[in-house]
Amino acid sequence: MKLDAILDPAAVGVLARLCVGLLSVAVSMLCCPRAGAGKDPGCLSFGVIADVQYADQDALRKRHYREALAGLQDCVADLNTRDLAFTIQVGDIIDRRAESFDRVLPVYSRLAMPKYHVLGNHDFPLPRAEVLAKLGMDRPYYAFSHSGWRFIVLDAQDICLHGGWADDSDNHRRAEDMLQQLEAQGLPNAVGWNGAIGEEQKEWLAATLRDASERGERAIVFGHMPILPAACNPVNLLWNHQEILEILQSSDACVAYFCGHDHPGGYAEQSGIHHVTFQGMVEAPVQNAYAVVDLYGDIIEIRGVGAVPSRVLTISPRGDTQPSEP
Numbered sequence: 001m002k003l004d005a006i007l008d009p010a011a012v013g014v015l016a017r018l019c020v021g022l023l024s025v026a027v028s029m030l031c032c033p034r035a036g037a038g039k040d041p042g043c044l045s046f047g048v049i050a051d052v053q054y055a056d057q058d059a060l061r062k063r064h065y066r067e068a069l070a071g072l073q074d075c076v077a078d079l080n081t082r083d084l085a086f087t088i089q090v091g092d093i094i095d096r097r098a099e100s101f102d103r104v105l106p107v108y109s110r111l112a113m114p115k116y117h118v119l120g121n122h123d124f125p126l127p128r129a130e131v132l133a134k135l136g137m138d139r140p141y142y143a144f145s146h147s148g149w150r151f152i153v154l155d156a157q158d159i160c161l162h163g164g165w166a167d168d169s170d171n172h173r174r175a176e177d178m179l180q181q182l183e184a185q186g187l188p189n190a191v192g193w194n195g196a197i198g199e200e201q202k203e204w205l206a207a208t209l210r211d212a213s214e215r216g217e218r219a220i221v222f223g224h225m226p227i228l229p230a231a232c233n234p235v236n237l238l239w240n241h242q243e244i245l246e247i248l249q250s251s252d253a254c255v256a257y258f259c260g261h262d263h264p265g266g267y268a269e270q271s272g273i274h275h276v277t278f279q280g281m282v283e284a285p286v287q288n289a290y291a292v293v294d295l296y297g298d299i300i301e302i303r304g305v306g307a308v309p310s311r312v313l314t315i316s317p318r319g320d321t322q323p324s325e326p
């Protein structure tokens with residue numbers, strides 16, 4: 001080929017388009033291996049991290065608080081090499097003490113993509129407003145949309161003894177009452193480290209799911225605490241998990257609920273909703289624990305790292321779903 005042909009603007013344009021095309025195919029295969037096999041070209045990927053629970057203190061039982069910082073550093077470096085729309089950590093980014101935020105948040109903030117927080121019961125060494133300010137959160141619960149998906153983030157410390165509420169506040173008093181009632185019923189989750197979703201947030205959740213449904217979006221809900229007994233050790237269930245389960249199951253938009261809090265993790269499907277309890281990073285000092293989630297076609301693919309198992313979950317139509325038996 002003559003030099004002038006190589007430098008011909010038309011030829012350069014063809015070559016450039018070819019390179020861009022090949023690059024996008026390679027990125028799409030990297031992002032969604034199954035999309036590369038021709039199942040679906042559309043793909044949205046995001047990172048999930050659960051229970052970093054960092055603190056500068058010695059390990060206790062399986063919890064390696066200090067080592068979790070190195071785990072997060074490795075995780076952030078790895079996630080930054082991937083093509084992710086966002087990363088979300090599903091609560092308990094620290095174990096205790098406000099200064100733990102000052103060590104762990106600079107690491108989390110090194111993520112190169114948009115990043116989100118879910119509040120956890122260990123995240124309140126300070127009053128609620130100060131915790132929200134530290135985390136850069138405008139609201140304790142919120143939602144955002146991306147590529148036909150609605151991502152809904154709940155605050156499980158809405159009614160909680162460890163939600164940064166003043167002792168004489170309504171939310172704290174309601175938490176004391178609710179815990180007493182659960183104790184009287186002898187329920188396994190009647191323990192002080194759990195919490196509940198309040199009335200206003202429940203109404204907001206139902207309205208947000210309705211709106212997602214009307215717009216034809218699918219929804220994934222994130223919360224710190226599990227809501228399905230089969231997907232966790234029931235001792236760690238959200239206090240009013242049955243109410244939240246019914247709200248999710250009455251929506252044809254909701255296809256998954258992602259949480260942490262129960263460090264060994266778990267999974268179960270009920271009424272077309274996939275409940276994934278992600279393994280806690282604090283209990284994975286050697287192999288680490290986090291995941292990349294790929295959404296494409298009718299598939300939710302979890303590509304686990306370390307202690308998080310990989311799973312391919314199929315989304316089934318949810319129009320005929322019924323609330324579960326209590």
Ligand SMILES: [Zn+2]
Pocket residue numbers: 091092120121122224260261262
């Ligand atoms: Zn927790």
